[in-house]
């Protein structure tokens with residue numbers, strides 16, 4: 011059964027229609043990738059799902075519940091958390107305080123502590139830097155902190171917006187292997203990426219967005235082998 015279902019979603023910025031009828035789904039346990047060039051609407055799609063951006067029409071169903079008009083807070087509490095583009099962390103707060111912000115809707119103290127230890131195991135650098143101001147972290151470390159903070163909400167579905175953006179190739183590899191690890195421990199992942207090659211290599215299923223519409227879809231390997239995709243997104 012689909013964990014997330016998006017049905018005929020239309021979204022506007024003023025008179026500009028950024029999403030022109032998107033229908034897609036994410037099955038439980040999968041890594042699903044959204045690829046496409048700049049301005050295709052990938053960020054808009056994630057933000058509409060998590061209610062950061064207002065929808066014009068269409069439906070979003072999560073775990074059988076219609077969350078089309080739900081607030082961002084309600085959506086997080088149902089188990090859907092987004093890591094925004096550009097690894098936004100709270101500067102002026104320590105790494106530890108940033109992580110705890112991710113758990114702000116939870117009251118299960120023992121489980122929060124358990125999840126904090128899990129995050130520290132997954133990202134040892136965050137434990138080493140736990141008392142430092144988040145602004146002192148490198149770009150890669152801030153991406154890890156943004157992901158760790160999202161995991162502190164104990165999401166069932168994690169939305170990741172361009173996790174590899176601006177990172178050195180070695181860090182890109184590390185981030186992708188962490189995404190696979192997060193997925194293998196039971197979190198479903200919907201991933202937006204410019205780096206189509208890496209995204210398709212870990213995706214169970216992927217959608218290609220072109221100017222607000224889905225132009226192609228298939229398993230990660232089907233799309234990676236498609237001549238159209240190779241030409242447009244994989245450099246020949």
Ligand code: ATP
Pocket residue numbers: 023026028046047048049050051052053054055204
């Ligand atoms: P990128 O990889 O550059 O983030 P994207 O695929 O995520 O691209 P979106 O950022 O979702 O694309 O943008 C989709 C369309 O909506 C683009 O035409 C963009 O110019 C437009 N758009 C995005 N944000 C706004 C905004 N705040 N106001 C007006 N138009 C916007």
